[in-house]
Amino acid sequence: MAVKKGLVGVMTTRRPGTRPFSESRFLRELSQAARLVGVQLVVFSPLDISWGHGTVLGFTHKKGVGWQARQYPVPRVVYDRLFPSRGRWxxxxxxxxxxxxxxxxxxxxxxxxxxxxxxxxxxxxxxLRPYLPETRLGSVQSLASLLSKYETVFVKPVFGSGGKGIACVRRWRGGYVVKRVGRPRLRATSLAGVVPALGGVSRRQLVQQGLKLNHLxxxxxDIRSIVQKNGDGQWQxxxxxxxxxxxGKITSKLHTGGRAYSVPSVLQRCFSERAEAIEAELESLAIRVAEVMDKHAGPLCDLGLDMGVDVEGKVWLIEVNSKPGRKVFLQIGDREARQRAVRTLMEYAK
Structure with a gap:
């Protein structure tokens, strides 16, 4: 990418405070990586653009000083890290x-x-079709149909992240058990009791086949992979x-108490001699999905893919995130992967 005036912008959601943005550590690391490739990183909110002057209130980071604010020209290359609330979207x-x-x-x-x-x-x-769990737009009919085929069904919001709004419905002793993130477990004797326990089912949700993923x-x-375009525009x-x-939790999200481990060690423990082949399949799937999503929903540069491996060793694609977090690399102590994920963004921006 051609960066004009040496500026790369990171667009964030405004919040109250002297430093009006979140993800401070990640943005600080991005700023350091930007300097290494010869550009300057400016963090800004699109709500702070001065349209008449073509400038924006931006924040830059200087080692030993911290974040400093002043007016900058609106950057011509921008990385999107917006997470607005539903009411301000x-x-x-x-x-x-x-x-x-x-x-x-x-x-x-x-x-x-x-x-x-x-x-x-x-x-x-x-x-790619064999990697997808059966999924339908939310309705009572979709829920009933999938529960007749699978022991467990997940209900997820079409829009959302971080595991918010996810529910799990499992057939149990002639009835059903409903678990929702952040809510107590409920039991229902019939499907008519499941729907209110879920808070309703609508087309704003997906109903999805539950997978018998392997256990540790x-x-x-599950496996989180960060897939990015490098300086040559190729996915890696x-x-x-x-x-x-x-x-007892229905997601593996780190903020709900999940833990992180290295992929080779876990696959070796669970699948022994099949571990290398499964890891290779996970990697090829990640690159293939990134290429397909870039073609139809791009331009994209940075994706987080959540994949699973079931008890039979079959690989599944669970979710694709266009604004992935990187906390998982800190938990496993893989500073090199975290730094590479940050540096690659700036190499592509340049």
Missing amino acids: QLYFSQVARMRRTFRVTMMGRGLHGKWQMYRIIRRYED QGSTF ISGKAVRVGRR
Whole structure:
């Protein structure tokens, strides 16, 4: 990418405080990586653009000094780390659209339009279809149909991240058990009792086949892979790690108490002589999915893929995230992977 005036922008959501953005550590690391490749990183909110002057209130980081604020020209290359609340999403969207039109901004990536879009795109490809759990738009009929086929079914919001709003419905002793993130477990004797226990089922949700994923220390695990475009615009895997959920939790998210481990060690423990072949399949799947999503929903530069391996050793694609976190690499002590994931972004931006 051609960076004008040596500036790369990172677009964030405004919040109260003297440093009005989150992800401070990640952004500080991005700033350091930017200097190494010869550009300057400016953190800003699209709500702070001065349209008449073509400037924006931006924050830059200086070692030993910290974050400093002043007016900068609106960067022409921008990396999107916006996470607005539902009530302010439209406001941010309109400002970003205006910014792109007015200043001809090149976006390094973009947010995906929900889990249903991801599923429909990937399902078009015959070679990728076997990796997808059966998934339908939410309705009582979809829920009933999948529960007649599978012992466990997940209900997920079409839009959302961090495991929020996910529920698990499991057939149990002639009835059902419903578990929702952050809620007590409920039991229902019939499907009519399941729906209110879920808080309703609508087309804003997905109903998805539950997978019999492999276990580590009594808890299911998945694999998070960070896939990025490098300085040549080619997709590469910058790092990967296993996330193990807390016992009894329905997700493996780290902020709900999950733990992280290195991929080779866990696969070797669970699958012994098949471990290398499974890891190779996970890597090839990650690159293939990134290429497909970039073609149909791009331009993209940075994806987090959540994949699972079931008790039979079959690989599954669970989710694709266009604004992935990198905390998992800190938990396994893989500083090299975290630094590579940060540096690769700036090499691509340049």
